[in-house]
Amino acid sequence: MSSPATDRAAAGRTDQDDTTRSRVLSLVLAHGPISAAQIAKDLGLTPAAVRRHLDALEAEQIVEVSMVRGSRSGAGRPARRYVVAPGGHEQLGHDYSGLASRALATMGRAGGDELVSRFVSEEIGRWRERYLPQVEAAGSDVEARLNALSAAMSRDGFVASHTTVTPRGPKGVALRSAQLCQGHCPIQDIANEYPEFCEQETELISQLLDVDVRRLSTMAAGAHVCTTHVPLQLRAGHTNSTNHTTARQGGLS
Secondary structure, three states: OOOHHHHHHHHHHHHHHHHHHHHHHHHHHHHOOEOHHHHHHHHOOOHHHHHHHHHHHHHOOOEEEEEEOOHHHOOOOOEEEEEEOHHHHHHOOOOOHHHHHHHHHHHHHHHHHHHHHHHHHHHHHHHHHHHHHHHHOOOOOHHHHHHHHHHHHHHOOOOEEEEEEOOEOHHHOEOOEEEEEEOOOOOHHHHHHOOHHHHHHHHHHHHHHOOOOEEEEOOOOOOOOEEEEEEOOOOOOOOOHHHHHHHHOOOOO
């Protein structure tokens, strides 16, 4: 029979494990596909400790392994990376998605596609009103605005982050850009049924940043994260019309 002291110690270990596991999951959400080694480095833990938590999350079908090929892995040797599993997204928050989908379906039957589109536009308009003051407060620099937008979207559950890349353009000119990643989508189930959310969210990102963006991947289309290409040096209206059109046809997070 266990003693009170033993029970308290066991409870403490469980609480600590839960806290660490939550931190591991947060990194997978924000930066997946991500390796166990990178998580261990970011959290200051041993790779073995991180793998133990990842194994537990995988057993609960919250995360899953994605085999990623890359130059650092060597030819023909895909590396193990962790992403949030479809079941994990469901557990992380779709409490009202079923109700919202049914409400939109009722609106569609009553007023047709036009009424649904009007609702989506009004909802995206509310997002714009919420995000615009925070983005404008960051000034005119595109990357500063992107930082502000990422933070604002994360507060709404999109787990947004971005990475900056500097590929070489013609004649060796550096063309800086960023990839905005959304590791979670609170309305993914609705977006699957109503792509109007996809198109108008992409348009919103473009308007807030004042650049022509392009969606590279979406969870609604089966990707693990939603990724949006953001040029950091070309203002809206300075890119070609093909890229502008492509951006308008992107999908939702």
